[in-house]
Amino acid sequence: MGNLNNGLFGAFNGRVGNLVGYTLHGKNVIRMIGHTTKSPTLPKLANYQKMTVVNEFLVRMQDFIKLGFQHEVIGTDRNTYNEALSYNKKHALTGEYPNISIDYPKAMLSKGSLRPADQPGISKPDSRLGIEFKWEMPEKMLTGHRNDRAMLLIYFPESKTSYSSLSGARRHEGTDTLYIDGNLYGAQMEAYITFISPGGEEISDSVYAGSIAKEIEKPEPEKEILKKTENTENDRNQAVKPHQARHKAPASPGYCAQITQPLNLFQHSIPKNLSGPPS
Structure with a gap:
């Protein structure tokens, strides 16, 4: 909804239909919201990416840019951020869509007449x-x-x-x-x-x-790797020994040896002269 600030024929703020009204640097501005069903062309896609790349670069340094471009916008209706965005979009990009990126040595964060570093x-x-x-x-x-x-x-x-x-x-x-x-x-x-x-x-x-440049993690020295490998082998051997002891422990008093074959109670025949119980 738009608001009429100065009557029916005055400026308005807000949205009415496909129109948006607002005040920029003391001027009343009305813009139309465009709408299209066509797929964006390659130049448009490239422009979208350029805007995204430059915005991502500048948005985190706005305090610096506000001082850096303050003298470039004096006496105009432009603001410092848009001035920095316009310059860097034109002069500080490299590559073709979809691989557009900032050319850091060409980026400009301030402009003025004082002697540079x-x-x-x-x-x-x-x-x-x-x-x-x-x-x-x-x-x-x-x-x-x-x-x-x-x-x-x-x-x-x-x-x-x-x-x-x-x-x-x-x-x-x-x-x-x-x-x-x-x-x-x-x-x-x-x-x-x-x-x-x-x-x-x-x-x-x-x-x-x-x-x-980004620091790359240095690989471990060869001696340290060998030491870790030996420790791993020792740990593995210690874990195996108790398992082996259960099968190799010698018989001792109170120790019940495992029977590996069934006992055949009828492997010895009864003597023929034994016909009954003793009298």
């Missing part, structure tokens, strides 16, 4: 407490930009989750650590870095900081 990279510290980001500090960097803050993000493709820091170390420090869930430490990860001015007036394009 120089030669960023990531690594896993031995402490396994987080992921370390590093970048270079240009020699001729203006003093005002030395205090730009790093925005860090790591995306986990398998679980489709992300961890981020929206105000990290200063640019001149050259390093920062992003702490993540320990259960994800061995998963595949894709990393991005952006710089934002201390007051948020300027922001840089995001830069792909690198990828860390």
Whole structure:
């Protein structure tokens, strides 16, 4: 049901028949709900998959995108999420339907005029407490930009989750650590870095900081496998010995030996001179 906000000829919110009315950035919008019985064409199927793939990638990082694309939508009726979706759908996909996927090095999570990160990279510290980001500090960097803050993000493709820091170390420090869930430490990860001015007036394009592959479980050493095999054999032998003892135990007082053949009580004939009981 639609609601008339300003009388019969005013804008309405809600659905009336196949029309939907709503307000977007102060503008009244009416759209028609389409309906078709035709099977979708291959280009449509490809477009559906592109939208799905990009949405799955961006939906878990909306706080990052809200800052990253804020300057791109100023003075327009677009929003930051749709702006990021539009850019990455056009520039950050690879493959053909039905095997379309994100091209992570080409993905963009922020856009702006500030100087981007120089030669960023990531690594896993031995402490396994987080992921370390590093970048270079240009020699001729203006003093005002030395205090730009790093925005860090790591995306986990398998679980489709992300961890981020929206105000990290200063640019001149050259390093920062992003702490993540320990259960994800061995998963595949894709990393991005952006710089934002201390007051948020300027922001840089995001830069792909690198990828860390999923850890593969190492096979057990050969000695450990042989040891486990020997232990299994010993356990099996110990389980068999009591069963064998029941059949090999020697006769002893009070022990009733098993009769293997029936006793024939008539195997000896009665003497012929024994004709009756003794007198």
